[in-house]
Amino acid sequence: MHQTVSDQEIEEKLSSVKKKIAIMSGKGGVGKSTVTALLAIHLAKKGNRVAILDTDFLGPSIPKLFGLDSANVGFTDKGIEPPVTKKYGIKVLSIQFLLPDSSTPVIWRGPMITGVMKDLLGKTDWGELDYLLFDLPPGTGDAPLTLMQTVKLDGVVMVASPTELTSLIVEKALNMARMMNTEVSGIVENMSYFRCPHCGEISYIFGRDKAKRLAEKYGLKVIAEIPVDPELAELSDVGEIESYERDYFEDVSL
Numbered sequence: 001m002h003q004t005v006s007d008q009e010i011e012e013k014l015s016s017v018k019k020k021i022a023i024m025s026g027k028g029g030v031g032k033s034t035v036t037a038l039l040a041i042h043l044a045k046k047g048n049r050v051a052i053l054d055t056d057f058l059g060p061s062i063p064k065l066f067g068l069d070s071a072n073v074g075f076t077d078k079g080i081e082p083p084v085t086k087k088y089g090i091k092v093l094s095i096q097f098l099l100p101d102s103s104t105p106v107i108w109r110g111p112m113i114t115g116v117m118k119d120l121l122g123k124t125d126w127g128e129l130d131y132l133l134f135d136l137p138p139g140t141g142d143a144p145l146t147l148m149q150t151v152k153l154d155g156v157v158m159v160a161s162p163t164e165l166t167s168l169i170v171e172k173a174l175n176m177a178r179m180m181n182t183e184v185s186g187i188v189e190n191m192s193y194f195r196c197p198h199c200g201e202i203s204y205i206f207g208r209d210k211a212k213r214l215a216e217k218y219g220l221k222v223i224a225e226i227p228v229d230p231e232l233a234e235l236s237d238v239g240e241i242e243s244y245e246r247d248y249f250e251d252v253s254l
């Protein structure tokens with residue numbers, strides 16, 4: 001895994017991918033991986049060929065959402081062959097598939113993260129894809145920097161919860177994308193509200209329109225507002241996020 005991969009090899013491997021979109025958040029636990037999975041499902045349901053590269057090496061959570069914890073990758077002469085999700089055939093690659101077991105911690109410093117990111121980019125055989133989504137670790141560290149420096153992204157989707165939307169942490173992530181000349185596709189507000197399962201009344205538990213205000217400040221769109229939904233959390237916990245039927249991305253064009 002630790003041979004140096006050239007930028008040309010990376011470009012070749014990604015040449016069969018039409019759109020490359022990164023999913024970012026200011027901090028952890030706001031639902032970035034959940035949103036990445038829901039966005040992939042939305043795009044796949046529309047007939048697109050979709051893949052996710054889980055670049056949250058220190059806390060990979062994409063495999064678990066799709067019930068792929070113990071999936072194995074294939075190795076062919078074209079490179080690493082990612083496993084595919086059960087229902088929508090989304091290709092998924094995570095460092096978790098390459099570790100001895102899922103409880104092995106990844107203890108890496110910056111240069112290792114950069115090296116492994118480039119390895120995965122230069123050695124994965126994605127085949128023809130309409131969308132490759134990159135689930136980034138939270139914040140503005142080594143992984144987002146390496147990705148934005150190495151790959152010409154078509155967009156960045158910023159995920160934030162209402163409580164975090166008023167802090168500077170989201171703005172820092174937005175400004176990082178701008179400084180790297182990467183277009184921000186829009187903001188997803190996760191855990192935006194709660195709909196009472198009995199009467200249907202909507203409560204904006206953490207305050208209303210925070211994403212809209214931030215989006216206005218930066219001239220961006222709000223792509224989706226996703227409620228706190230216990231069913232979503234339950235299905236995610238058992239690796240069945242593909243059985244979650246609600247789609248919050250109806251009008252999104254990426």
Ligand code: ADP
Nearest residue numbers: 028029030031032033034191227228229233236
């Ligand atoms: P991150 O990738 O930002 O660290 P995750 O996507 O792993 O966050 O989500 C953190 C936790 O919150 C998970 O247990 C997930 O199931 C739960 N969660 C995320 N979004 C929602 C939501 N809209 N409704 C209910 N639970 C959610």
